Amino acid sequence: MKNILPSIICLFLIIKVTAQENRKFFYATLQDEVSAIANAHVINLNTKQGTFTNNNGEFRVLAKANDTLQISFVGYETKNFVVDVNHFGMQENYIQLKKVPIELDEIAIKKHNLLGHITSDTKHIKSKKEINAETLNLPFAGSRILTPAERRLHTATSSYGGIAIDPLLNWISGRIKKLKKFKAIEDKEKRIEHIRNNYHILIEYELKILKEDIDRFIYFVESANDFTPSFLHNEVTMILFLQKKSDEFKKLNPKNYK
Incomplete structure (x- = not known):
């Protein structure tokens, strides 16, 4: 003893x-x-x-x-x-927190020929015109940049004038179907990465999922039939869904979660 x-x-x-x-x-x-x-x-x-x-x-x-x-x-x-x-x-x-005064850098005042009247002063003010894709009226300026999978799919399904021969040939050869599959895989990886980056601390410390099971659990959550991508835009809904799925995950792995 x-x-x-x-x-x-x-x-x-x-x-x-x-x-x-x-x-x-x-x-x-x-x-x-x-x-x-x-x-x-x-x-x-x-x-x-x-x-x-x-x-x-x-x-x-x-x-x-x-x-x-x-x-x-x-x-x-x-x-x-x-x-x-x-x-x-x-x-x-x-x-x-306590506010602190912000000190501005010294300003050098130069002579000018402005009179204080908008109608006359605007004639003396020179401004540089911003040059970018939008000011040059380039095609698709300001549109969202496509991902590699989106870009390949867009190219395969688009035609520029005349009969759309390329999309037809791509559809017959099965290339469009394959590109859509790549796009779906890319979207899935984005959702999984979003869950991992934003909720891995919650999953490990609050839901008590073992560190070696975190990636497997995230795949389990994203692949669930009742999961929808809209959950990713609502933190409260996503947390409640993760809590629900953690119970299901632990029941499927009783040896590790007693």
């Missing part, structure tokens, strides 16, 4: 240290003396992970007690905020 007791104490200490390393989401609202601050940069200096505040000044970031958050925004003093264990309770957390 005396030999077992030290082992039990060591095991308890290891579990306690490990538990302290576990981080959960810290929620807060960033504001100045008047209103909320949107698009401010928040980074956890201990984990080097960061985020931005939304239009209401709200943000969330993985943290634990004694982590230091560095908060910065143009026109405000950078602030280091130390997270306390009480910040994870039911209370709302508010962090205030």
Whole structure:
């Protein structure tokens, strides 16, 4: 019994240290003396992970007690905020930034022949005309740049005057069908990459999906019959869907998720 007791104490200490390393989401609202601050940069200096505040000044970031958050925004003093264990309770957390005056560079004033009247002064003002695809009236100026798969499909299905021979030949040869398949694969990869970039922290730390299963889980989510690409444009809907699919995924893998 005396030999077992030290082992039990060591095991308890290891579990306690490990538990302290576990981080959960810290929620807060960033504001100045008047209103909320949107698009401010928040980074956890201990984990080097960061985020931005939304239009209401709200943000969330993985943290634990004694982590230091560095908060910065143009026109405000950078602030280091130390997270306390009480910040994870039911209370709302508010962090205030202080505005700082912005010093302008020295301006050199030159003599001019302007009189202060728009009708006469506009004749003396010379401006350089912007030269770009739109001002030159080039074809397709200002349109969205196509992806490689979209460009190949567009080329194969388009005709420029006369009878559309090329699209017909491409359809007969099966090339259009193959290009559409490539386009579908490209779209799928984009959706998977979007989920991985925006939700991998949530998947690992909140949904408790094993790190080695994250990629497999993301493919499982994107391939689900009840998944639609519109979910990617609504964060709340996507989070609820991920929570639902995490339960299904764990049931399909009972050995790893007991």
